Amino acid sequence: MEKFSVTRTDEGDVTVLNLQGFLDAHTAQKFEQALKALMNEHRYAIVVDMSQLDYISSAGMGIFMGFIEEVRENRGDIKFCCVNPRVFKVFDLLGFPNIFEFYASRSEALGQFQKTRDNL
């Protein structure tokens, strides 16, 4: 079995990335490539579904930091959803909820993008 995998689903303007397994220094590159592909396609509305993510290391979290500036400059965002409590604790310790929005479900995260668009 693969240690880590990322599956992409496009829902309108928003892209959902579903992460599975272990995101650490060794698997981070795979995730980075997925995000890079989105940047190349100018898709900046991103929901990261972490319902199946078992572990994230500092290198994994660093990937988000590497892209968030470019995403927000292009009026997009990276929103997290369905983070299991163990993984959320890691995010929380580092203070990630101060930088990123976390949602309990995918639809909530998608809805939030919808709201932002309506406000424009």
Added chain:
Amino acid sequence: MFRIPKNILLIFILFLSMAILFIDIFTFYSQLQITFLENLREFFILLMALFWFLLIKRQQLTKLSLKRQLLYLALLISANYLAATFLSLVLNPVYSRPFPPTYQSLSAIVYATLISMVAIITLIPSFLILKELFFYKPRRRTRLYLNGFITLLLVASVGAFIQKSSVLQFSFQPEVMAFYLALLAAVPLLFHNDWLTYLPRKEKLLYFFLGGVVFLETSFLFDAAFDPHLAAYSISLATFTFGLWLVLLFYLMFAEFKLMLFLPTAKAFDRKIKEVNSLYNLARTLNTELEPERLHQLITQLTARVLESQSTWLEIYDDSRQNLKVVSSINLTREQLAHNPFHEKGGLNQILIREGRPLLINDLAQHREFRRILHWKRDARALIAAPLFSNRGQLMGILYATKPRPFGFDVDDVSLIEGFANQAAIALENAQLLQESIQRERLEQELKIAREVQLKLLPQTMPQVKGLQVVSYSLTAYEVGGDFYDFFQFNDGDFGLVIGDVSGKGTSAAFYMAEFKGVIQTLARTLNNPLELAIHANAIIYRNMERRSFVSAVFGKYDPRRGLFQFVRAGHTPVIYCQAATSNIQCLQPAGLGIGLDKGTIFNRITQVYTIPLLPQDVLFLYTDGLTEARNPQGEEFGEKRLQQLLASSGNDSVHRLKEKIFDTVMDFIQNTPLHDDLTYVILKKQ
């Protein structure tokens, strides 16, 4: 051994021949029969042959190549033949009958002398060469047969001289018997012609025709070889020469016969030898080359040369892209390379990989499925291909070759390309393994440096703080994890500490660690509280760090006058507070953000200071996530719960005891699982 100089030997031979001639002329005119003179004369002939033998022996015919030896043999026999023919034209020798013949004219004397000299001069080296041929691939009894033949022939020669008998007439006389026994001994030698088995086809042809001429010359020599000229000169010489001549004649005949049998298969034989040689060459060449690119070229070039193919190319399987790519080609245009039809779904590549063995298409134009390849390359009529598999059976690539002529490749080519593919796979695999091990070595070296840097950055001694015991422990994982702690003094002289974890691993983590330490040490001198320190550090680190890197840290300060410990948690694991009075264990997690995540707007807003008034025996435990995330063989984490329980049960332990206890407990828990992250902790205890 004493060596007679060459010139002296030659003079001796000349002198002896002149002496014999003188004796002969004297005998002819005087008509006297002096037995002593006859014996002396025979002895002289023997000496002459012996000297010539010694002279030739020095020429070291052994060292000549087979080709040289054979040409030399042909030359000697032709010279003998020409000399005999020429002399019989010039002189008209007459001899008396019956045997033994005697001279009837002076020209007979001259002729017999000259022809005997020629016989001695040519036959002795010829026989020495013949001996080399016998011993090309010696068998158990070769030497026995040869020695038997020579000895018996010498006995027969001496006997024939004494008895004045002719070995041409069979009888039960001992000397005649010895002669035929000698021939019998030589019979096995006649089949010692292994040297011609492995000759290339061209040489086989050459020797066949050359051998024919030499054989004819040899058979014509019979006239000159024995009766009456040589016999008139010397019966012993004649007998000896006759023996040698017979062996030579039959040896030539047999060799000629064998060559004739071999000629039809010579071409196939040649091919097979070429095949074996080229495989051997390939293995040798490929094993000396370790650069994959050069190897690819070599494989293609050698395949093209041996298969005599028009176009040849090698496709190599790329593991990361999971596809085949042409890495080296001969006679493929850029256009053809770009539109390679072999990669298509259901294309030849897939078939070759599935079948796992070589493939031969005699005529693409006649092939139902792959006729379309001709659209891609019009002059590819015959095609041959073989997959390359590694030792572990993994696909490494495919080797292709084409010829413009239908049926250009045959079954032999299939086995050849298969052999090539196998050798190439081995060489490629070896090169790959070497590259990998070099890469690993380099990485190992890098990690070693990172570990050394990390160790040097950690405090080498424990600080002396009034009223506070401080111990620390840090264990570096195989891949340096970026853990780090340091002690320093704030501007007001109070004790300060920082424990942190730089994101990432290896050298980059070590590098940021060094930067972080420098920043903290410098800032602390001008500041008085941990929040200011964290805020300034964040601002500097944010500007100087790669976007995706950050540091989680706890900054602490101890005020001994008031017994207060203040700390800021910048995204780090909580601080565990063990209150001695109540035996309470608290996880202190004030709001905070990792260093380097934000330029300051959020960081400065949310990060809080936490203050604890420390009472005697109170313990503060600061750690990195390497401790709680250490895993046992079942993949279970050590976790905060275990840590808190351990701390709760250790209220009365000294800091040093506690430090060891934690280490031992964690090690017991993980057993032999390697740490995947550094593990660091600092313990503070109020006295």
